Amino acid sequence: MNTIIKWFMRGSLFAFGVVSLMYVFTITKKQPPATDGTKEAVILHTVMQVLDQAHFRPQSIDDQFSKAVYDEYLDAVDGSKRFFTQNDIDQLKVYETRLDEDVKARNLDFHYLMVKLIKASVLKAEGYYKDAMARTYDFKSDKTIELDPDKLAYAKSDAALKTYWNTLIEYEIESRLADRLEEQLKSTDKAKKSTADLEKEVQAKVNEVYDDYFFRLKNSESGVWFEAYLNAITGYFDPHSNYFSPKDKEDFNMQMSGKYEGIGARLMQDKEYVKVSNIILGGPAARNKELEVDDLLLSVTQDGGQAKEVVGMRVDEVITYIRGKKGTGVTINVKKKDGNTKAIHLIRDEVILEEGYAKSSIIEIPGTTDKIGYILLPSFYADFEDNNGKSCARDIAKETSKLQKAGVKGIIIDLRYNGGGSLTEVVDMAGQFIETGPVVQVKSKSGNPYVMNDRDNSVNYDGPLLIMTNAYSASASEILAAALQDYKRAVIVGSPSTYGKGTVQRFFPLDKMVSGVDQYKPLGEIKVSVQKFYRINGGSTQLRGVVPDIVLADNFKYLEVGEKESKHAMEWTEISKLNYSQNVYVVDNIDQLRAASAARTDTSTIFKLLDENALRLKNRGDMTIASLNLDKLMKEEKIRENESEKFTLLNNRTTKLVPTPSADFSAIDKSNTSESVLQERQEEWFRSIRKDIYLEECAQIVQDMIRTSNIKVAKSKN
Structure with missing residues (x-):
């Protein structure tokens, strides 16, 4: 998985950790030093100040730090090795042992170069993807593809990167086609589709997936990449020290409390649109009953305000217009599944995320x-x-x-x-x-x-x-x-x-850690491992x-x-x-309890299967090379399917x-x-x-x- 996506997913399992409210620590409030005059430089300065004074294990800012941050940021931006070529790496490489000095000086040239290169590389890769989709594949190749990016090197040239995209798209189409063919073989439906028809359906799906992928990448603001850079720095101190933008911190508080103020709808990106993916039970939208799953958002109007067009916005941007104080009103203009548009007025309320x-x-x-x-x-x-x-x-x-x-x-x-x-x-x-x-x-x-x-x-x-x-x-x-x-x-x-x-961990609000920079606030917060x-x-x-x-x-x-x-x-x-x-x-009597449990599990077919399945999953994870020959791929899938059939009891047993x-x-x-x-x-x-x-x-x-x-x-x- 491209590590930048990991930053998007950071709020899932271990965002919580152990958070203490009782930790008392005084951060010396200082004026920021002379920087390049950007908000990013002020944030970097304040983050480094807090890490140095508050972290349980402060780190030396030296060449070892520089190399680690360089590797982590590069992996965050293009760990998939789908975008950069060796020429890009050569440009970035000059910073590998310079980042300690740059961070001390609050110099962000490395970050700015990284953003410049990734934006250009994403546009270039999108062209390669579209060219690859226009190609014809016979799926009879003897070639293979390595699916683990950690085992790949960066492409040596633009031509090599284009070849990689051809291979990747061929595999995407072929693997999905193999799945559809296998589904059809098992189907009792007498009406069978031709391989050509199935391939067209698969190509349409791959197009949809990658169009959405590139849309999100192209619309990623520089702030997303800057957060990745900051977290490459904080991650050198330990895995649980992280920078949180104001929006990230709001989401964290929502997860911890299990509530927020808004309309009670979950949203997701759908190409240039943001659509409703779920209505939260008990919320304003559920009570109103007009907003529905799959509605496409066109504009958002605050009571007494002007309509804000949201087509083309990222989902996180749209959410900032949707959420608001309890008791305030908002009108959402949506496009329904039948093509009609509808203006829906909702009064925001406290929404309870009861599943947590x-x-x-x-x-x-x-x-x-x-x-x-x-x-x-x-x-x-x-x-x-x-x-x-x-x-x-x-x-x-x-x-x-x-x-x-x-x-x-x-x-x-x-x-x-x-x-x-x-x-x-x-x-x-x-x-x-x-x-x-x-x-x-x-x-x-x-x-x-x-x-x-x-x-x-x-x-x-x-x-x-x-x-x-x-x-x-x-x-x-x-x-x-x-x-x-x-x-x-x-x-x-x-x-x-x-x-x-x-x-x-403890949160430190950066706004309170530095003075004289009101024009840049809010700066966000940093979660630091303090104990x-x-x-x-x-x-x-x-x-x-x-x-x-x-x-x-x-x-x-x-x-x-x-x-x-x-x-x-x-x-x-x-x-x-x-x-x-x-x-x-x-x-x-723990020994007695352990022996009684072992007597059951050691003779249990289910627990024997569980152990075998765990080993199978380990072995499958080690197999990272896939064939680009459709017949071979289907045979390999059949072997894996036959191996997994014996484990169906694990999911089906009551x-x-x-x-x-x-x-x-x-x-x-x-x-x-x-x-x-x-x-x-x-x-x-x-x-x-x-x-x-x-x-x-x-x-x-x-x-x-x-x-x-x-x-x-x-x-x-x-």
Whole structure:
């Protein structure tokens, strides 16, 4: 994947990390030095100032820094090697060991040259793409294509780059054609299309995909590339220090709080148009019922303002006109699917992104009498701007209370794919399962560790507890899992290890870090790794993650994932352990539980298939060369398909689990959502629960805990 796309995707899994609001640090406010007089230079100066003073591990700005930033920025801009030629690289190469001096001087010549070259190269590549689409291919070539750009060199010349685009487009058409031919062979439809007709359909689709690809690239403002440059710099300090533009920070806050103010519609780019991709339940658009999926936006008019044409704008630009304060009005002129246009007036309101909140269910296994509670927690969300806003800790307390009222004998909390969130929330959450005591240790670059304690004697739940994790459970997820494991309060079950992120970040608003540059504000914010967190046993989750008490085979077993695979990740360290104990519920029979689980999984056809499938995925990832001969490609695909057929049971098998609703469906505010929609969403979730092989085994482990422990209260003291 072209790494610039990774920057566009940055807000997905690990944007949260662990974010602290309690970190106190004073940045010396300085006038910016003489620069080239641009906003970019002011931002660069302020970013470097904050990194130097606040980062847990400040870095020397030297030739090693220069080479790393050069490589990262080049990879971000053209990691796919689809645009630059060796001539472009030669022009850029002169900066490879000069960027340390340039950054110190706030000189952005390298960035400006990079933007100039990539813009010209994108236009040139678009011409090569169009020429390639006009060619005729017989798909009988003996040539191959390397699909892993890391194994490719930059094209030596324009002619070589054009040849590469011919090869790439030939493969795009051929691979899609192979898929369509295979689909037709399996189809029971008697009316078959000719290969020529299928090829025309495929070519039209490839045209559509690449036209959209080049449209987005050509319309990328210089600010997008500048963010990539800044993040190449911040990434040298560690993978979780990032620059956020004002728009990025707004999106981050929205993710963390699970709400924003607007009309309640998701938008996407469709060539020169921005179209509606989804209507968010309970929002103004859903209540109004006039705006529909696939509507194309033509113009946006604020109440009392002039119409703003939005055709040709990027989706992120259009969003800035759509969002606004609660209670304000906006009129959106759209083109409907039938070609008619319609002006739709909406009053903005608070929109709740309910899919990011905790939700619970009761699950039962036929033949057993004990009910088990299941809670899915997507992230450690919190509303940093409203103390009375959403809180995952409060939501978990509500869910566990509901489940206990329903008579469950054990609870499972699912942290799979949970990338983290608020540090204070995870401390509050851990405290619900112990009386009092330390939860996590936090250390700045100087001074002694600070211990974050649960000081509330109350216990919200005192029964058997299991935490589900996988290789993408990170940061705050690792804090909760580690604390409950150290206390022997819960059984941790999952991948061989969690992600391995043991650092704490804090946002610094650049506007407050520098004075005398009001004409350039807003400058955005920088998220900086300012602390490390440590388990109460003194160890760190950094790089090593949390090793579960019971390991289950999954698709990540043989893949290289986690913090340890990140460039410039901070090293693993340890500090002194603390004294800690709890008298609520002690898992003192982990060996017995592990043996019982192994007895099931070792003889399970499903878990054997899971292990084989994990190895297959690893091997497939290593195969990066594809044939340009259609017959060969179809044979290769057939072999892969035959290999994968034995694994279809993994997706199609229904477990024995029987999910039923808890008192309410989730922790969301349901006042704006219809009952029928909630029921539909609930049933969709229940379908996924019924197919969850890992959850089934975890439920059986909880059954073992219930049977073998008899809720024995003991004491665990280190």
